[in-house]
Amino acid sequence: MRPGIGIIGTGMVGQMCHLANFAANPACRVVAIADLRPDLAAAAALKFGVARIYGTHRELLADSEVSAVVVVTKRRATGPIVLDALNSGRHVLSEKPMAYTTVQAAMLVEAAQQKELLYSVGYMKRHDAGVARALVELARIRADLSLGRIIGAHGWCFGGDTGRSQDNFVMTGETRPDGLELWPDGPDWMPSAMRPGYDNFLNVFSHIINLARYVLGRSPTIAEGTVETSGAARITLDFDGIACTLDLVNGSEGAWREGLTINFERGALTIELPPPFAEEEARVILDHDGESTQLVRATSWAFRRQADAFVSDIVERRIPLASGQDSVTDIALAEAIWKRRASG
Numbered sequence: 001m002r003p004g005i006g007i008i009g010t011g012m013v014g015q016m017c018h019l020a021n022f023a024a025n026p027a028c029r030v031v032a033i034a035d036l037r038p039d040l041a042a043a044a045a046l047k048f049g050v051a052r053i054y055g056t057h058r059e060l061l062a063d064s065e066v067s068a069v070v071v072v073t074k075r076r077a078t079g080p081i082v083l084d085a086l087n088s089g090r091h092v093l094s095e096k097p098m099a100y101t102t103v104q105a106a107m108l109v110e111a112a113q114q115k116e117l118l119y120s121v122g123y124m125k126r127h128d129a130g131v132a133r134a135l136v137e138l139a140r141i142r143a144d145l146s147l148g149r150i151i152g153a154h155g156w157c158f159g160g161d162t163g164r165s166q167d168n169f170v171m172t173g174e175t176r177p178d179g180l181e182l183w184p185d186g187p188d189w190m191p192s193a194m195r196p197g198y199d200n201f202l203n204v205f206s207h208i209i210n211l212a213r214y215v216l217g218r219s220p221t222i223a224e225g226t227v228e229t230s231g232a233a234r235i236t237l238d239f240d241g242i243a244c245t246l247d248l249v250n251g252s253e254g255a256w257r258e259g260l261t262i263n264f265e266r267g268a269l270t271i272e273l274p275p276p277f278a279e280e281e282a283r284v285i286l287d288h289d290g291e292s293t294q295l296v297r298a299t300s301w302a303f304r305r306q307a308d309a310f311v312s313d314i315v316e317r318r319i320p321l322a323s324g325q326d327s328v329t330d331i332a333l334a335e336a337i338w339k340r341r342a343s344g
Helices: 012-023 038-048 057-061 075-087 102-115 129-144 192-216 302-316 324-342
Strands: 004-008 029-034 052-054 068-071 091-094 119-121 150-159 221-227 233-239 242-250 257-264 267-273 283-288 291-294
Touching: 004 012, 004 057, 012 029, 012 038, 012 068, 012 302, 029 038, 029 057, 038 052, 052 057, 057 068, 057 075, 068 075, 068 302, 075 091, 075 102, 075 192, 091 302, 102 119, 102 324, 119 324, 129 192, 129 267, 129 283, 129 302, 150 192, 192 233, 192 242, 192 257, 192 267, 192 324, 221 324, 233 324
Parallel strands: 004 029, 004 068, 029 052, 068 091, 091 119, 150 242
Antiparallel strands: 150 257, 221 233, 233 242, 257 267, 267 283, 283 291
16 A cells, blocks of 8 residues: 655745655655645645645644655754654654754654654755765775775865755745744753854754765764854764765855765765755766766756655665664764864
């Protein structure tokens, strides 16, 4: 039986990156949507052919045809809604960050484990076909030693134009209403002046931290780290002796530049990520003794592949590429980086 998907949150990202992709997947059914803005929910339901509309996530979770939910709401409300969904017995895909503290994140993972549910976090860059191609190439290079040993890595994210190529969504002029349960936007020790920057850091830069862990190793330690109040940072993570320095700056102008280079003795492998909403694959460039080769790309979109993977994971009972359990590490690293700043 095809999973029945409920979408909680029908704003731009909810429609363009999630609702459109699940609606296009014949292996599932989008049976319901929920949004506190009734006109927006009605417009989205009409656009994507969804039969049932609910005013709150709790009403949607009372629908017996909903077997899994996608949570795309304001960041501080994500954790409480995910917890309600897991406690109601639904598989969950939520946008990132999953939470603001390690304690919050661990609570969600425990709820999923107790109910034996799939819990996936929206690090869609792990689903990028170019990233998958890079991992195959990296495994080959490390096995045959054709470029020698790894001597270090460098990642970067300079946020800019998000790459939205089309407006595949509808919007209304409704004000986003209050009334959602919100979790604290940082650990108890974090001063209020630091919290906007911490929020920005988690929202934008957790992607490249998560990807570095996916490529280089699950549990790095923090070798060095400086972070500004705005959220900009320079961090060096130690992956069992491989140092990966991340340069992170978020801005609203200019091109989006994000990627990861793994340097070897005789060359490098570089993953150049597209802007988050651009419907294209990452570029993978192999440098060998001064000569550069770009691996052949196809046409796919990480958000579409993420949606398809979530449905397949439910059907086949597979552990997601970006499981909640794995993603706790991203919150723990972010919390530790910012604690170093708070402690001076």
